[in-house]
Amino acid sequence: MDPQEKLLENLLDALKFSPENIPLRLQIGQLCLDLNKTEEAIQHFQDTLALSPEDKGIKFFLAVAYYQHGKDDPAFVIVEELLDDENPSPAVNLLHAKLLLDDKQIAAARKEYEYAISIDSDLRDPELANEINQAENPTQAITEDGRIRLSMNEEDYTDLKDDISVERPSIDFEDVGGMESVKEEIRLKIIHPLNHADLYKQYGKSIGGGILMYGPPGCGKTHLARATAGEIKASFISVGINDVLDMWIGSSERNLHSLFESARDHSPAVLFFDEVDALGASRKDMKRAAGRPLINQFLAELDGIESSNEGVLILAATNTPWNMDSAFRRPGRFDRIIFVPPPDGLARVEILQILLREKPKNPLDLAAVAKNTRQFSGADLRAVVDIAVEAKISESLKSGKLAPLETKDLLKAVKQVKPSTREWFNSAKNYALYSNQGGLYDDIVKYLKL
Ligand SMILES: Nc1ncnc2c1ncn2[C@@H]1O[C@H](COP(=O)(O)OP(=O)(O)OP(=O)(O)O)[C@@H](O)[C@H]1O
Numbered sequence: 001m002d003p004q005e006k007l008l009e010n011l012l013d014a015l016k017f018s019p020e021n022i023p024l025r026l027q028i029g030q031l032c033l034d035l036n037k038t039e040e041a042i043q044h045f046q047d048t049l050a051l052s053p054e055d056k057g058i059k060f061f062l063a064v065a066y067y068q069h070g071k072d073d074p075a076f077v078i079v080e081e082l083l084d085d086e087n088p089s090p091a092v093n094l095l096h097a098k099l100l101l102d103d104k105q106i107a108a109a110r111k112e113y114e115y116a117i118s119i120d121s122d123l124r125d126p127e128l129a130n131e132i133n134q135a136e137n138p139t140q141a142i143t144e145d146g147r148i149r150l151s152m153n154e155e156d157y158t159d160l161k162d163d164i165s166v167e168r169p170s171i172d173f174e175d176v177g178g179m180e181s182v183k184e185e186i187r188l189k190i191i192h193p194l195n196h197a198d199l200y201k202q203y204g205k206s207i208g209g210g211i212l213m214y215g216p217p218g219c220g221k222t223h224l225a226r227a228t229a230g231e232i233k234a235s236f237i238s239v240g241i242n243d244v245l246d247m248w249i250g251s252s253e254r255n256l257h258s259l260f261e262s263a264r265d266h267s268p269a270v271l272f273f274d275e276v277d278a279l280g281a282s283r284k285d286m287k288r289a290a291g292r293p294l295i296n297q298f299l300a301e302l303d304g305i306e307s308s309n310e311g312v313l314i315l316a317a318t319n320t321p322w323n324m325d326s327a328f329r330r331p332g333r334f335d336r337i338i339f340v341p342p343p344d345g346l347a348r349v350e351i352l353q354i355l356l357r358e359k360p361k362n363p364l365d366l367a368a369v370a371k372n373t374r375q376f377s378g379a380d381l382r383a384v385v386d387i388a389v390e391a392k393i394s395e396s397l398k399s400g401k402l403a404p405l406e407t408k409d410l411l412k413a414v415k416q417v418k419p420s421t422r423e424w425f426n427s428a429k430n431y432a433l434y435s436n437q438g439g440l441y442d443d444i445v446k447y448l449k450l
C-alpha cells in the first residue's frame with residue numbers, strides 16, 4: 001500500500017477517537033488533496049469549518065479543494081472573501097491567479113501571480129507561469145521534443161553553467177555548534193574517501209553516494225553543508241531544486257547536467273541540493289513537482305553514468321523526506337539519511353558561543369540561556385542574539401558608551417522568540433508513527449520518545 005494511503009487510513013482511525021481535533025482534520029484534508037481525493041477533501045474541510053467557522057486557514061483549504069475538484073465558482077467566492085480581509089496570505093493571491101487564468105482573465109492572473117511571488121518567492125510556480133505565458137502568447141513555439149520555449153530563441157539560451165555561482169566558504173566545522181554525529185558521518189562517508197582515495201581503492205571500497213540531511217527548519221543543515229566545503233577547502237555549489245525547475249522551463253534536465261558538470265570542473269567541490277524533496281515529490285496541485293525525466297536525469301548524474309563524480313561530494317537537505325521518491329535512497333545515491341534534530345543543551349551553548357564571538361560582552365552564563373531555550377533551533381538562537389544586540393546598540397547610542405552584552409540581555413531576548421521547531425514535529429510525528437517503513441524515521445521516534 002502506498003505510504004500516503006496508509007497514513008491516511010491511520011489518521012482516519014485516529015480521528016475516530018478525537019473527532020474535534022482540528023489540526024488532525026486539516027492534515028487529513030491536505031493528505032486527501034495530495035492523493036487527489038478532492039471530493040473527500042471538500043467534505044473534510046467543510047466538516048472542519050463547521051467546528052471553527054471563522055478559521056481563515058480552513059476556508060483557504062476548502063477553496064483549494066474546490067479548485068482542485070474543478071468547482072471554480074465556490075472557490076472564487078471563498079477567495080474573494082479572504083482577499084477582503086486585512087492581511088490575506090499571498091497563497092490566496094496565488095490561488096486567485098489560478099482561478100483568474102481558468103476564467104480567461106489572463107492579465108489579471110499575471111498580476112496576481114506576480115504579486116503573490118513578490119511577497120513570498122517560495123510560491124513561484126513555473127508551471128503556472130508557463131500557462132500564463134502561453135495564454136498570453138499562444139503562438140509560442142513548441143520544440144520537436146515537446147519542450148515549450150518561452151519568448152527566448154534558442155540562440156539566446158546561454159548555458160546555465162555561466163550563471164552557477166561557485167563559492168569558497170570561509171567557515172568550517174569550527175563554526176558549527178553541536179551536530180557531532182552528522183559531522184562524523186560526513187567525515188567518514190565523504191571527507192576521508194576524498195583525502196585517501198588510494199586506501200579506499202586498495203580495499204576495494206567504493207566511494208560515491210551522498211548524504212541526505214532532514215529535520216526541522218533552521219537547525220543547521222545548510223550551514224553545515226557550507227562548512228563542509230570550507231573544512232576541506234573545496235568549492236561550494238548550492239542549488240535550490242526549485243531554481244533548476246524555474247530557470248528554463250522544459251530544460252531542467254539540461255540545467256541539472258550543467259550543475260553536475262560545473263561541480264566536476266571545480267572539483268573538489270561540494271554540490272549541495274536544498275529542498276531536494278521537490279524532485280521526488282508526487283504530483284500535487286499546490287506544490288510543484290518535477291517530472292519523471294528529471295528524476296531519472298538526477299539519478300543518472302548521481303550514479304556518475306556519463307561522467308565520473310570523483311572529487312564531487314554530494315549533500316542534500318529537506319524538511320519533508322516523506323515526499324521523496326524511494327529511488328533516491330538506493331546504495332550509491334543518498335544512502336545515508338541523517339536526522340538533524342534541534343540542538344541539545346550543550347550544542348546550544350556552543351552555537352551561542354559561535355554567534356557571540358567578537359561581540360562586546362561581559363562573562364556570560366550561557367548554560368542559563370541554554371536552559372531556557374529548549375526546542376530552539378540554531379536560527380532561533382540567532383534571532384535571540386540579534387534582538388539582544390539590537391537592544392545593546394540602541395542603549396549604546398543613547399549613553400554614548402559601548403554597552404557590553406550581559407546574560408540578562410540574552411534572557412530577555414529569549415522571551416521574545418518562539419521556538420520554531422514544534423510545528424515540524426507535529427507532522428513528522430505522524431509519519432514516524434504511521435508510515436515508518438524500514439525504520440526510516442526511527443530517529444524521530446527516538447527523539448520524541450514515542
Ligand atoms: N549548529 C549550528 N551552529 C552554528 N550556527 C547555526 C547552527 N544551526 C543553525 N545555525 C544558524 O542558524 C542559521 C540557519 O540555519 P540553516 O540555514 O543552516 O538551517 P537549515 O537546517 O538549513 O534550515 P531549513 O530547513 O529551513 O533550510 C544559520 O545561518 C546559522 O547562523
Ligand SMILES: [Mg+2]
Nearest residue numbers: 221222274317
Ligand atoms: Mg537550509
